[in-house]
Amino acid sequence: MLFFGGDYNPEQWPERVWDEDVALMRQAGVTIATVGVFAWSHLEPSEGRFEFGWLDRVLDKLHEGGIKVALATPTASPPPWFTLAYPSAMPVNADGVRLTHGSRDTYCVSAPAYRTAAMTIALKIASRYAHHPALAMWHVHNEYGTDCRCDLTAAAFRTWLQKKHGDLDALNSAWTTAFWSQRYSDWAQIMPPRATQYLPNPAQVLDFRRFLSDELLAAYIEQRDLLRGHNPDIPVTTNFVQGGWVSVDHARWASEVDIVAVDHYPSSSGIGAEEETAFAGDLARGWGGGSWLLMETAPNLIYTRDRMHAKEPGRLTRHSLGYVARGSAGAMYFQWRQPRGGAEMFHSALVPHAGPDSPVFREAVGLGRTLKNLAPRLASAPPPDSQIAITWDAASWWALQGGGLPASDLDYLGAVRQVHRALFRSSLQADFVFPGVSVSSFGDYRVLVVPHLYLVSDPVAAAVREFVAGGGHLVVGYLSGIALPDGRVRLGGYPGAFREVLGVRVVEWQPVAPGESFVLDDGSHASRWRERVETAGASTIARYADGVLAGSPAVTRRRFGAGVAWYVSTGLSDEGWQRLLGVVAAEAGVEPVVAGLPDSVEAVRRGDLLFLFNHGESVVTVGSTAVPGGGVRVVSGLSASSSTSSAFGCPAPITPPGTPSDKPTAKSASPG
Numbered sequence: 001m002l003f004f005g006g007d008y009n010p011e012q013w014p015e016r017v018w019d020e021d022v023a024l025m026r027q028a029g030v031t032i033a034t035v036g037v038f039a040w041s042h043l044e045p046s047e048g049r050f051e052f053g054w055l056d057r058v059l060d061k062l063h064e065g066g067i068k069v070a071l072a073t074p075t076a077s078p079p080p081w082f083t084l085a086y087p088s089a090m091p092v093n094a095d096g097v098r099l100t101h102g103s104r105d106t107y108c109v110s111a112p113a114y115r116t117a118a119m120t121i122a123l124k125i126a127s128r129y130a131h132h133p134a135l136a137m138w139h140v141h142n143e144y145g146t147d148c149r150c151d152l153t154a155a156a157f158r159t160w161l162q163k164k165h166g167d168l169d170a171l172n173s174a175w176t177t178a179f180w181s182q183r184y185s186d187w188a189q190i191m192p193p194r195a196t197q198y199l200p201n202p203a204q205v206l207d208f209r210r211f212l213s214d215e216l217l218a219a220y221i222e223q224r225d226l227l228r229g230h231n232p233d234i235p236v237t238t239n240f241v242q243g244g245w246v247s248v249d250h251a252r253w254a255s256e257v258d259i260v261a262v263d264h265y266p267s268s269s270g271i272g273a274e275e276e277t278a279f280a281g282d283l284a285r286g287w288g289g290g291s292w293l294l295m296e297t298a299p300n301l302i303y304t305r306d307r308m309h310a311k312e313p314g315r316l317t318r319h320s321l322g323y324v325a326r327g328s329a330g331a332m333y334f335q336w337r338q339p340r341g342g343a344e345m346f347h348s349a350l351v352p353h354a355g356p357d358s359p360v361f362r363e364a365v366g367l368g369r370t371l372k373n374l375a376p377r378l379a380s381a382p383p384p385d386s387q388i389a390i391t392w393d394a395a396s397w398w399a400l401q402g403g404g405l406p407a408s409d410l411d412y413l414g415a416v417r418q419v420h421r422a423l424f425r426s427s428l429q430a431d432f433v434f435p436g437v438s439v440s441s442f443g444d445y446r447v448l449v450v451p452h453l454y455l456v457s458d459p460v461a462a463a464v465r466e467f468v469a470g471g472g473h474l475v476v477g478y479l480s481g482i483a484l485p486d487g488r489v490r491l492g493g494y495p496g497a498f499r500e501v502l503g504v505r506v507v508e509w510q511p512v513a514p515g516e517s518f519v520l521d522d523g524s525h526a527s528r529w530r531e532r533v534e535t536a537g538a539s540t541i542a543r544y545a546d547g548v549l550a551g552s553p554a555v556t557r558r559r560f561g562a563g564v565a566w567y568v569s570t571g572l573s574d575e576g577w578q579r580l581l582g583v584v585a586a587e588a589g590v591e592p593v594v595a596g597l598p599d600s601v602e603a604v605r606r607g608d609l610l611f612l613f614n615h616g617e618s619v620v621t622v623g624s625t626a627v628p629g630g631g632v633r634v635v636s637g638l639s640a641s642s643s644t645s646s647a648f649g650c651p652a653p654i655t656p657p658g659t660p661s662d663k664p665t666a667k668s669a670s671p672g
């Protein structure tokens, strides 16, 4: 069975709507509903007074309808009574302002009162429902990531620091507290980063984010162990949220959940949304070691920067199958029914305000059928497999968000997404690896791409060296290998950790003003960043073509042992990265999933299934398979030309109205 469903909030509706919900879920082929995520104030209306009757009835109705339940602990949103009873458990921001209820996530994870209240409601839920026949999964909390800088947090931070650094001398050294007279002579002097006069100490900020990730994880583990104790057969997870503000290192958390569950909301209305979907799927698969679950996405909207963009017909299906192709155990949404009020009343849902007589519900019905048909074929299909790995490191992201850096717009996420996008556009499938957590995974890859891996430990540097010496192809982008994991710079020239293997020494950075672009002597365009690079064993592949660096190396390549190490000292354009990574992949003998695809077509191989997504409007033929505009085809067998294909979804979404399949063929491509 593939999971298909989403957040279901029956507490927002009168009971008479619940029967219709179950009937519509059955019509759409929903297999699972996530219940209770924000129901704390309905389950415990005042402290110690519990009301479970309504939830009993909801779970029973879902069970009678054959729908499984991911039952949540509602601890992300404590009720108003909690605030008034335990004001010291409310979060305090960096400016010292204590927040109050009125939204969600108003709690301090280090506050004993919060932890106790959370465990109390979790215990009630666990003991009541652990053996309910509808229960398929526990969904702990919601999107851990809440930040607090209060005195309780300060105390917990100090305990964490003592464990990590051992003594104050070690901390003073790791944090370079000799700078600006910050030397600590007593643990009690150490605070979480709070509003201060000028720039904070970057090492303090970095350690605080790591602390917060561990502190939130401890709160999750507490609940997980409680739930497991009541029924060890039910998997436990929590939904990961991504964002620069989130102090959660998901790569570290992944080993603590039974299945990695990810919420993902693309932010571009154009093909960028598909590129982001692919990125999120590949990253989540990396966290999950192959398997994962899309826990929430928006059925019918894409949040762009300043507005909601309604998905075109067929796009819900393509996005959903995109996640599944990249290893998700299903497709789940926020949310089932669009609420009548509340802060997110216009967030889209499978049943919108218009009701089931709506394009989104009709497409959901088709998608439910599609997933049902696909499930048996996926049961034996291993997750996508790749010979190319990209590094991901939450701590490097955090380090590059600070002040006092050479440019204020350093963009870790953007840099990683850019190399993934370049591979995506060449139909080169990529995995993610997590050198900040484990260094053992480079071995089987042919190509390792290292964008903005700012923090690098000595063992990781050694593993990368070994990877190349053993025949791997390494591509390191600027701002990698700069500092030790504690944030102190590696001396002797950048990129310290990788200088030897790359055969280069960078002696000066020249960040470039926003909007300014320049060319290299091979015709590549670049922006954002330039460096003065000295070669020390590497050959120059492209040089800066003008300006003060005219004639000096921009892109280099070095044979090292049995492998090759490339260095990219500048912000190549998308086309530049695509060309470069195409060359590297070809040298490394890595084939695209399907060669020569038009830009609008995405191919993903999962086991012996080939998923072909046509994000354009015209029909495209891949091998012997015609993929209509806006449609998806899943091909059995390793080659599209010698296999049977199936169209997925209801006819409308797969071949959207106005894009008949007899439109002229845009391009033909052959599977690789």
Ligand code: GLA
Pocket: 142, 143, 263, 296, 334, 344, 347
């Ligand atoms: C996340 C949250 C949901 C909701 C959606 C939409 O997925 O988990 O509760 O807020 O975002 O914003």
